[in-house]
Amino acid sequence: MDTTHVILGASLAGAKAAEALRAEGHQGPIVLIGEEPDRPYERPPLSKGYLLGKTEREKIFVHPAGWYAEHGVDLRLGTAATALDLAARTVTLADGERVGFGKLLLATGASPRRIPVPGGDAEHVLYLRRVGDSERLKAAFRPGARVVVVGAGWIGLETAAAARAAGCEVTVLEVAELPLLRVLGREVAQVFADLHRAHGVELRFGVQVAAIRTDGVQLGDGTVxxxxxxxxxxxxxxxxxxxxxxxxxxxxxVRTDAHLRTSHPDVFAAGDVANADHPVLGRPIRVEHWANALNQPAVAARSMLGQDAVYDRVPYFFTDQYDLGMEYTGYVEPGGYDRVVFRGDVAGREFVAFWLDAERRVLAGMNVNVWDVTDPIRALVSSGRPVDPDRLADPAVPLNELP
Structure with missing residues (x-):
């Protein structure tokens, strides 16, 4: 059998998979293929430190430039894969070359959804996914510039915060009633609405974008x-x-089992593209956050090498907006919780929020400007045991003493 392990996607997930394969003792060839011209980098700085000008460009890369050659990884940048032949075990590249594989990891990530309105492809319409996108945003965020952000999700709010930090006038447009409503629910979404208003962002909720014009964004009611x-x-x-x-x-x-194996026994998937069975949550889940891209590849690599590895890490993500730092651990379906319990000072934005189901089990916890609590929150989520909401809300009760 061909001992070549091919990784499609020269991303954080792809780079960490190559690293893990070598760390686990794989001696055969590793080919890491990426469409972007830059070597693998981490994406969170693109909407945070790098966009704000606080993180140097070299700091965003996963490995130093020489790491790949030093570890025998054939890094192919600026190279698109155009076809995958499972029977022949080959990947076809844009130039017609075919690369054979014994095992294959798909770490192809995701792409921004485009806005399907007239003018949506205009030059001043910007998206954020790649390092070049972040650099274009940084150039556009100049003092006094009028920036309209369409979508009050994590990327929308982080870019709005960066634009305000650069001295821009910022308006956020969102079809829902609050930012992050599907993710956080009304109780916690209000915190982020208050945060951005306090920093001078104009929030317009319940609006539809009809068109993007050279002079602005036209809403469904004709307002520009x-x-x-x-x-x-x-x-x-x-x-x-x-x-x-x-x-x-x-x-x-791409559907996978808990070992990150796809419907083909020698093909695996990790990162944003993988919809993987999760043993703790008891369901398949696809997570579009840094922690999955960082941690799943080690499990995928061990599985590719025939080890009995399972990915059961509870989902985690974080954000930094203005003076608010937040970590979120766990997973809640939109509307899939019974109540939210707060511990700490919500008005002062120094608190922990917990989402509970009807059986009083902790589904997720979010610590805002409160640190060193992710491990006990993770333990509460993973345990699946009911908790006393009153004790959960009491800052005097250590989290590691619950339930």
Whole structure:
């Protein structure tokens, strides 16, 4: 059998998979193929430190430039994969070359959803996914510039915060009643609405974008919101075309088991593109956050090498906006909780929020400007045991003494 392990996607997930394969003792060839011209980098700085000008460009990369050659990783940058032949065990590249593999990891990530309105492809309409996108945003965020952000999700709010830090006039447009409503629910979403209003952002909820014009964004009622730059953050879609065309099972991403193995025994998936069975949550889940791209590849690598590895880490993500730092641990379906319990000072934005189900089990916890509590929150989520909401809300009760 061919001992070549091919990784499609020179991303954080792809780079960490190559690293893990070598760390686990794989001696055969490793080919890491990426469409972007830059070597693998981390994406969170693109909407945080790098966009704000606080993080140097070299700091965003996963490994130093020489790491790949030193570890025998054949890094192919600026190279698109156009076809996957599972029977022949080959990947076809844009130049016609075919690369054979014994095992294959799909780390193809996701792409921003485009806004389907007239003018949506205009030059001043900006998206954020790649390092070049972050640099274009940084150039557009200049003092006095009028920036309209379409979508009040994590990317929309983080870019709005960066634009305000640069001295821009910022308006956020959102179809829902509050930012992050599907993710956080009304109780906690209000915290982020208050945060951005306190920093001078104009929030317009319940609005539809009808068109993007040279002078601004036209809403469904005909109103035009003036804009020099328009940032669109309306979600991402997993890059599943290669997998689907090859006949792999695709359902909101590439479906995998808990070992990150796809419907083909020698093909695996990790990161944004993987919709993986989760033993703790008891369901398949696709997570579009840094922690999955960082941690899943080690499990995928061990599985590729025939080890009995399972990915059961509870989902985690974080954000930094203005003076608010937040970590979120766990997973809640939109509307899939019974109540929210707060511990600490919500008005002062120094608290922990917990989402509970009807059986008083902790589904997720979010610590805002409160640190060193992710481990006990993770333990509460993973335990699946009911807790006393009154004790949960009491800052005097250590989290590691619950339930």
């Amino acid at each position: 919101v003036p804009a020099d730059a328009v940032v669109v953050g309306v979600g991402i879609a997993p890059n599943t075309a290669l997998a689907a065309d090859a006949g792999l099972t695709v359902d909101n991403g």
